[in-house]
Amino acid sequence: MEKFVVTGGRRLTGEVSVSGAKNAVVAILPATILAEDVCRIENIPNISDVTAMVKILKTMGAQVRVPNRTTLEIDTRHVRSFVVEHELTRQLRASYYLIGALIGRFSRARVAMPGGCYLGLRPIDQHIKGFEALGADVTMEENAMVHVEAPALMGNSVYLDVVSVGATINVMLAAVKAPGLTVIENAAKEPHIVDLANFLNTMGADVRGAGTDVIKIRGVKRLHGCEYSIIPDQIEAGTYMVAAAATRGDVLVKNVIPKHLESITAKLIEAGATVEEYDEAVRVKMDCRPGHCNIKTMPHPGFPTDMQPQFSTFLCLAKGTSIVSESVWDNRFRYAEQLQRMGANIHVNGKSAVIEGVETLKGAPIRADDLRAGAAMLIAAMSAKGVSEIEEIQHIERGYENVVEKLRALGAKIERRNFPDEDEDAQRTAG
Ligand code: EPU
DSSP: OEEEEEEOOOOOEEEEEOOBOHHHHHHHHHHGGGOSSOEEEESOOOOHHHHHHHHHHHHTTOEEEEEETTEEEEEOTTOOOOEEOHHHHTTOGGGGHHHHHHHHHHSEEEEEOOOOOOOSOOOOHHHHHHHHHTTOEEEEOTTSEEEEEOTTOOOOEEEOSSOOHHHHHHHHHHHTTSSSEEEEESOOOOHHHHHHHHHHHHTTOEEEOBTBSEEEEEOOSOOOOEEEEOOBOHHHHHHHHHHHHHTTOEEEEESOOGGGGHHHHHHHHHTTOEEEEOSSEEEEEOOSOOBOOOEEBOSTTSBOGGGHHHHHHHHTTSBSEEEEEOOSOSSOOTTHHHHHHTTOEEEEETTEEEEEOOSOOBOOEEEOOSHHHHHHHHHHHHHSBSEEEEEOTTTGGGTOTTHHHHHHHTTOEEEEEETTHHHHHHHHHHO
């Protein structure tokens, strides 16, 4: 097993380039199942969620070429299987996008329930509601397989009872080749929804309105191959922005779409940071202790839940009291316990946390409970006095490409270490 050993107290300075968006690529890779030719996709991040999704596609019969480090060429013409087993799907949440893509291609799918970070209950009732509205028959099998039969998929209106990224994407995938008009109302508006719509349209689909809460999809008979480049990752960018501010640094975060970062920028400015926007970069500077502020997570364009742990960690160092309300997930404050070990004064009550800022955090042995909690632990460790050891780093590597190299280039002192072996070796040497 590996852990990160971080020596805190160093300002992050310099430039960092953001990779392609995890939550876009994990929808776009399954969407290639709908194409009748090769799709060349650029700006692919090298993260373990992508590795897992590519492995699943290959198991299904897709041919995948890697012409360079950030590009994949995917040929799904030989995919014959509409069944995806549990071992693979539980590695990531987005494996449920295979259901929408497979029923769009084969009119049927049998896919095991997905995995992903534990953030409280993660139902899929809205996905099922959408598939059924299009005429599919959905059965939840006892062995945790979702079985969908859709011999005559047909466009229809789908009103989502909750704003769901996953359900919006899955219904788009299922509807894109269904005859007639599908209208998704109360759709999610996240940047990755727009990216998927743009990808589908580049393949010849007719998807309009993505980025608003009504998406209209007119089914087309065929989708062809295409060349496409994934948008930059909003949350990776936001994480480096907050890391810069938390370490009182000065960082130019490059290869971003500043519009996607507005809610994060606004909150950083409210807490006293300086944020300069350029065409494809933002520069974050902070040279004093942050001021307190409140945040409430909301679907896009509100403050993203996927930035909540990182921003709450930053607020642990603020002057005064901040209140953080989580309105998307039931259980996204598990990391608070780790911050308390570092001296943070954060108290969770259900879906909110009250944070009394302290002047400094101190290094401690801590754990990445999930992907964004892991990013928060990195920020806490880098801004703390002393050494922290972060375990369960595999969660972080699901969504952050080359995180150690990127942070080191900004001046962080961070090492990847095997354990228990290297620790034991060190103890033997010391002894
Ligand atoms: N919900 C339902 N029924 C459904 C689907 C969702 O009640 O059928 C509820 C959920 O329980 C939750 C809310 O709706 O309370 C929003 O869930 P959503 O479906 O939007 O989340 P998701 O698609 O499972 C994606 C991201 C998450 C991100 C959320 C919210 C991917 C692969 N995952 O999850 O990203 O937190 O949207 O923006 O796109 C992460 O990257 O760290 C991550 C967890």
